[in-house]
Amino acid sequence: MAELPSSDDRFRVPVIDVSHWATSSAAERTALATAVDEAARTVGFLQITGHGIPDRVADDLATAMDTFFSLPPEEKRALCAPPDVNRGYTPPKAEKLSLSLGVSSPEDLFEAFNVGVDGTAHPSSALPTAYFPANRWPAPHLTPGFREAVESWFAHAGGLARLLTRIFAHALGLDEDFFRPCTDRSVDVLRMNNYALPDGETHVERDRMGMGAHTDYGIVTVLWADRVPGLQILGPEGRWHDVLPEEGALLVNLGDALARWTNDRWRSTLHRVLPPTDADGRLIRRRSAAYFHDGNHDAVISPLPGCVPRNTEPLYPPIAIGEHISAKLAGSRALRPNEDATRESARLLTATDTADR
Template sequence: MAELPVSHDDFDVPVIDVSRWSTGSATERAALASAVDAAARSVGFLQITGHGIPATAGPGLADAMDAFFALPLEEKKTLCAPPEINRGYTPPKAEKLSLSLGVTSPEDLFEAFNVGVDGTAHGEGAAARAHFPANRWPDPHRVPGFREAVETWFGHAGALARLLTGIFAHALGLDEGFFRPYTDHSVDVLRMNNYALPAGETHVERGRMGMGAHTDYGIVTVLWADRVPGLQILGDDGLWHDVLPAEDALLVNLGDALARWTNDHWRSTLHRVLPPTDAEGRLVRRRSAAYFHDGNHDAVISPLPGCVPAGTDPLYPPVTIGEHITAKLAGSRALRPHDDAARESARLLAATDTTATATATDAADAAADDDER
């Protein structure tokens, strides 16, 4: 593997075993909640072990993803959806995650397939159509067992996400069930990612990101990923730090909803994925699957008690989860820069390593090159 830039061995994503949360003593539960609180305040990422997901579920998901992404591009494109529908297939170079922060960059290299909660369980109104669209599944004869493996992982990751929200509530000094009314019809999505170049291309262009810098939009993300370098987290030092999943661990990161609820006491951390390449600059396989536990589309996010210092204003105005996610997706999927992410974009633009985004000149050159092709 080619050496990735800006690697710092002293950057730590805590490994937290949650296996004793439901059955542990009050002392054990308090210690676990304290560890979660410390990670949420300092890093915004955790490595979760003791999650109870069967050992066969991850490999089953990976095999299903491999089978789907191996299909011909034109066949996968039949499962594309309009940008406002967060379902189906996304080809390489179709999205720019950095636009969810209002920051321009070349198109990201990843391809993806999204599934989510089916709206038929939530009625036939406008909200169901907007936030719970029907899934688009590949032909089961072409990808046998795909839907079953994906739905199995969806269920396990969702159960872990809901367990974590109970721990989060406890860590914030709230009743363990505090988040349930905000998540009882959550707009959860599983995004399966594969890092690939369009047909005929073998090398990564300068300035390209596997996945551009962004924060996640909802409450918490449960991430399965290959132990292949690429994922980087922006630290308080303004530098990008490499992160690999620990053995048998799932990476978990907090999203914008928790940052807004806590008035930024807890972190929605900027992260990105560098193109995974070999020493000659050729893209190598890297897969991931991010389960986004985002919350109810009509849940209002406003600061929790005690999170806003006396005599100061909240850092963010109240917003519904649906409004926030819609605005963010309009950036990444519809390529309309999000114009209400000043705090996040300022952190990104101040980062010491600027390879996460193109300069204005790089972006213009990339656009010109695309036009010429």
């Protein structure tokens, strides 16, 4: 069911099998929820197996990403959106993820393509376009099958994310449907990443990040990634650790919303991606796709029952999920430092910039 970190000093991301959650006995559910709670308190990352997403869906996504990212730069740039619209294409060196924490760094190397819940496609739902803007799909003749493959992955990853919120609620001693009213109109986004250099550049500059250090903004992230080194997460002792997903596993990490809801009982863990390079400093292929299940834009995050010790103040003031996400995106995409991330930025600024290689 679950493989927890060993008791020695090695840092490991727990592997948790969720395949039998729906049919498990009460005792089995309690054991799995306990393992999730342990991982959420100590690591903030999990490796999920038994997720039920067919291999072909992941294979089709990878093929679709390769097709899109191999397009000529002018075709991709035609799909760029303004910084406040979290859709479309982002070229290399256009974002600084660390500014979502208010910490400046050189521009990140990744290029990305974002899609999400499209409020304009559901006029009867009255979803505000500020949080649910229209998607910008590439022309079908340039990327045959791209939209179908991406939408299939979006649906499967979203199903897993919603299952995880039920498991999370159980692990926190809440009703399994506790998060449903906060997620029935969730601001969900899929960000497909490719690590690339701008045209004309052949080697990675010193101190350049593939993706700068950050925490994720919402409730939970479901990550598909190549088994290529680069991803690092910050351990509770303040040191960076390399992480590779197990074969067939999806990496899952908690976002700021859960950290704030639990008053930091659960961790929204800092992570980053080093540029994947060969021995000569040339960038090698690394792809990932992060499904962000962020919650309703108007859901207010305030501490859950029992998460604030008696006679103490909460670590964070109440905030609407949409407001929090907007401040984070203004940092990473619009390059306006986020001033509401002092606890997260303090962890980054005191981190030891070495890893356990």
